[in-house]
Amino acid sequence: MFPDFQFGHCEYGSVGITIDGSNTLPTIITSHATPNTDDVYTTLGTAPFDVHAIRPFLLQNSGASASNSNGLVDIARGASTEEDDIFKSLKAGWHDKRYGPQAACIWWPTHIKSGERISARFRCEDASIPLGIMLQLRGASGFHEGLAIRGNIAAYGVVRDGSTSSGTVIASGNGSYVVNLIDADIDEEIKYMVIALDFKDNTSQGDRQYAMRVMRGASGQEETFTDNFYHMQESSGDQMGPLQMGPIPVSIPLGERLSVESRSGGSTQDYALIIYGIS
Amino acid sequence: MGDFGPFGWGAANMGSDPNAGWGSKTTHATANTWSTWERMDAVLDNEANGFQFFIGHNNSTGADRHLWIQIGCGDISGGEIEPRFDLIYNFNNGRGYGGMTIPGQLPVGEEIGFRIRSNRTSETFRWAATYFNQGGFTSPPPHAFLSRIIKYGNPTVAIGVQHTWAAQNSDEVILIDADTDNPIKVMWLCVGANLDDTKHDFWTNLNISIGASGQEEDIVKDIFMTVNDTTNEILPAIHGPFFVNVPVGERLTVHGQTEGLTGGDTLANAGIDVCIMGGN
Numbered sequence: 076m077f078p079d080f081q082f083g084h085c086e087y088g089s090v091g092i093t094i095d096g097s098n099t100l101p102t103i104i105t106s107h108a109t110p111n112t113d114d115v116y117t118t119l120g121t122a123p124f125d126v127h128a129i130r131p132f133l134l135q136n137s138g139a140s141a142s143n144s145n146g147l148v149d150i151a152r153g154a155s156t157e158e159d160d161i162f163k164s165l166k167a168g169w170h171d172k173r174y175g176p177q178a179a180c181i182w183w184p185t186h187i188k189s190g191e192r193i194s195a196r197f198r199c200e201d202a203s204i205p206l207g208i209m210l211q212l213r214g215a216s217g218f219h220e221g222l223a224i225r226g227n228i229a230a231y232g233v234v235r236d237g238s239t240s241s242g243t244v245i246a247s248g249n250g251s252y253v254v255n256l257i258d259a260d261i262d263e264e265i266k267y268m269v270i271a272l273d274f275k276d277n278t279s280q281g282d283r284q285y286a287m288r289v290m291r292g293a294s295g296q297e298e299t300f301t302d303n304f305y306h307m308q309e310s311s312g313d314q315m316g317p318l319q320m321g322p323i324p325v326s327i328p329l330g331e332r333l334s335v336e337s338r339s340g341g342s343t344q345d346y347a348l349i350i351y352g353i354s
Numbered sequence: 355m356g357d358f359g360p361f362g363w364g365a366a367n368m369g370s371d372p373n374a375g376w377g378s379k380t381t382h383a384t385a386n387t388w389s390t391w392e393r394m395d396a397v398l399d400n401e402a403n404g405f406q407f408f409i410g411h412n413n414s415t416g417a418d419r420h421l422w423i424q425i426g427c428g429d430i431s432g433g434e435i436e437p438r439f440d441l442i443y444n445f446n447n448g449r450g451y452g453g454m455t456i457p458g459q460l461p462v463g464e465e466i467g468f469r470i471r472s473n474r475t476s477e478t479f480r481w482a483a484t485y486f487n488q489g490g491f492t493s494p495p496p497h498a499f500l501s502r503i504i505k506y507g508n509p510t511v512a513i514g515v516q517h518t519w520a521a522q523n524s525d526e527v528i529l530i531d532a533d534t535d536n537p538i539k540v541m542w543l544c545v546g547a548n549l550d551d552t553k554h555d556f557w558t559n560l561n562i563s564i565g566a567s568g569q570e571e572d573i574v575k576d577i578f579m580t581v582n583d584t585t586n587e588i589l590p591a592i593h594g595p596f597f598v599n600v601p602v603g604e605r606l607t608v609h610g611q612t613e614g615l616t617g618g619d620t621l622a623n624a625g626i627d628v629c630i631m632g633g634n
Contacts, residue, residue, distance in 0.1 A: 084573065084597060084598050084599040085596075085597045085598075086564075087514075087573075087574050087575045087576070087596070088575060088576065089576035089578075091577065092424070092559060092576060092578060094559050094576070094611065095522055096523055096524075098613060099522075099523055099524060099557045099559050099611050099612055099613035100557055100559065100580060100613065101557065115505045123547070125494050129417070130593075132578045132579075133579045134557075134579075134589070136580070146388065153416075163409070172514070177445060177451055177589055177590055177591045177592070177594040178452070178453060178454045178590060178591065179590035179592065179593050180454035180455075180542065180592055180593070180594055180595065181454070185602070202414040207557070207580070208578070209575055209578050211577065211578070213597075282412035282448075284376050284410070284480060284482075286461070286482075301484075302366045302367045302484060303367050303482070303484060304406070304408075304453075304484060305376065305408040305450065305452075305482040305484070306408070306450050306453075307376070307412070307449065307450035307480065308449070308450070309411075309412045309447065309448035314448070315449065315450070316410065316445075316449040316450040316451055316453075317408065317450055317451055317453030317454075318451050318453070319453055319454075320406065320452075320453035321454075323453055323457060323486070324404070324486060340501070
């Protein structure tokens with residue numbers, strides 16, 4: 076949304092919801108019966124106009140387990156069986172029916188032609204977990220033509236294998252920073268960065284605050300290029316927040332080594348983190 | 355800190371030291387009354403063109419916490435402060451909140467501070483802030499930043515206009531402001547549960563509209579959220595930014611509908627508070 080947006084009204088719409096006199100419902104996607112397994116894509120709808128940005132809502136609600144878990148959502152365009160991911164590995168962890176961010180304030184840039192099919196799939200560390208999903212759509216981009224971004228979203232730090240559907244586990248120092256590698260060689264430049272994080276597993280949490288900085292450079296020679304971003308956790312609901320931070324304007328070239336350093340003012344617990352690079 | 359190239363941006367912290375924990379700020383002893391101002395930064399050494407404000411509370415009472423944060427600049431310690439940015443945060447229990455980038459300008463050479471207004475009396479919250487500056491830009495493009503964000507919707511309370519639906523899946527209009535007194539170029543929709551009691555599972559969809567009663571026209575469509583029966587809150591609680599063009603003197607409304615998901619749902623448990631953060 077900044078620095079290269081201009082003011083002006085944009086067109087708004089959505090896919091994935093049913094709104095009429097009898098329904099106020101998102102689309103329910105259920106994760107595969109085998110944990111940490113990709114499923115087929117579920118159709119959300121067709122783009123009502125040329126879409127330049129999406130704002131996903133991932134909402135867990137009635138009928139689902141209230142336990143904590145981790146998952147990843149892929150959003151795609153294109154015909155069935157020919158899906159082309161426009162956003163792969165959107166972090167979708169939750170605690171007590173809460174999916175991720177309390178603040179849904181990030182428009183993810185993309186390009187979807189009017190009339191094109193939009194779909195999504197959900198993989199989870201637990202079996203057969205239903206997730207409510209819809210996408211709010213924005214037409215005119217609001218981005219300044221001279222600085223137009225390509226609309227590519229790359230996810231760094233994703234752990235997507237037979238036992239995990241989450242991000243890189245981040246260790247923190249008690250009173251001192253600990254460096255954690257996110258990606259040794261990023262394959263796209265980054266103009267905006269979004270940090271997504273959450274607990275790494277379903278365990279009891281204590282009350283504490285964290286400070287985290289993003290770094291680049293070779294091992295042992297990392298240098299910070301942001302000051303601190305903050306998040307905290309509290310014990311009663313085993314909840315952490317904020318769970319998304321951004322968009323953060325940066326200028327990180329292709330091939331850079333990306334890491335974060337994290338610290339807490341007290342005894343620490345690990346959390347999982349993904350950095351999304353927008354170019 | 356943070357400048358790293360001719361086209362780079364920097365990110366620096368204001369008034370918070372991770373070594374000593376976050377800053378702390380206590381709400382007024384009277385509900386929905388402004389606290390004193392808290393200085394965030396003595397003097398910015400770069401113009402800030404955006405910031406993130408973090409706030410949190412390690413508390414497990416299960417109460418709704420409505421927070422109206424007002425960021426201002428000027429002579430904070432001398433009491434001559436110009437309010438600049440209204441931020442509306444709502445959460446239940448404790449936890450950290452924030453993380454969204456606000457494209458607001460904060461000037462070089464002035465003190466930056468904030469005050470807080472809440473439905474919770476004499477409660478101490480943790481806070482921290484990070485701001486962005488333009489690093490080494492020498493010939494900036496025509497960036498668009500905000501100089502002011504104003505809360506629209508029931509200015510006497512920390513969050514907004516209360517509404518309880520009369521029927522499920524019934525489209526109902528909520529008046530936010532009958533006559534806006536500033537233009538709005540960017541807006542955020544803020545919601546919160548309006549009662550400190552047990553909620554049920556509901557889906558809710560809202561649209562933002564302008565125009566006379568009965569002639570409302572949507573300017574933002576399909577803002578979706580859920581009320582859930584575990585944490586008794588509405589999530590997400592902030593939605594946006596929405597790029598709009600609302601002139602002075604408009605009638606600003608929100609309308610939409612809700613649907614309960616489990617047996618025994620009552621619409622009283624789907625009630626919301628809603629307001630709009632409008633920037634120009």
